[in-house]
Amino acid sequence: MTLKIYGTPMSRAIRVYWLAEELGLPYESVAIDFKDESPGPVGKGNPEFRAASPMGRVPAIDDGGAKLFESLAINLYLGRKHGKGLWPSTVAGEGAVYQWTLFAANELDGTMVEWARNAIVLPEAERDPAKVTAALEKLAKPFTALDEALGKTPWLLGQEFTLADLNVSATMFRARKMDLTKKPNLARWLAACFARPAAKKAWALRGE
Ligand SMILES: N[C@@H](CCC(=O)N[C@@H](CS)C(=O)NCC(=O)O)C(=O)O
Structure with a gap:
């Protein structure tokens, strides 16, 4: 299942896009506008997004059912999971x-x-x-x-x-x-x- 990254490049999601590029990870970008309070598809109230981000903040991810928020925690998770030289060996x-x-x-x-x-x-x-x-x-x-x-x-x-x-x-x-x-x-x-x-x-x- 393709990694889903919720957010936009103008948000802290940029940290996760950068890591995905470093790791060569395919991902689906789900646009969530952090200034849009609506429950619409790009709003912070989008229920699918809220299941991954209870405070409605971006970024968040859904990695085959593993849902996470907090940009730097997401990067620790992806770094630990995929390594490829960016994750230390000790x-x-x-x-x-x-x-x-x-x-x-x-x-x-x-x-x-x-x-x-x-x-x-x-x-x-x-x-x-x-x-x-x-x-x-x-x-x-x-x-x-x-x-x-x-x-x-x-x-x-x-x-x-x-x-x-x-x-x-x-x-x-x-x-x-x-x-x-x-x-x-x-x-x-x-x-x-x-x-x-x-x-x-x-x-x-x-x-x-
Ligand atoms: N510590 C969080 C901060 C997330 C955050 O504040 N994101 C901003 C966009 S960069 C946001 O979603 N703001 C809208 C809100 O707080 O409702 C992280 O690093 O992911």
């Missing part, structure tokens, strides 16, 4: 993937959204520069931790690109619009993540 490596994925969720995700909304996404009149400053202050420690880690090895777990790199870089994709000259290792790594053919294919779905 338990210590798996621990590092969990660590960086929870780091992405807890230290980056919400603050990156806050920065992006107020720095680049909202119409200029609605942006709040104080929120930009506060977000950058909150991101300083995690960005330093990343820059230091990536000063030691090319990728987060060592010499190879893994799911840790995908989950973290996908969560901070908008940092490509920040001035990262003081974080050269982070800047080099972010550019390398997004130079991957699978990332380009996924981001092309957003017209980027």
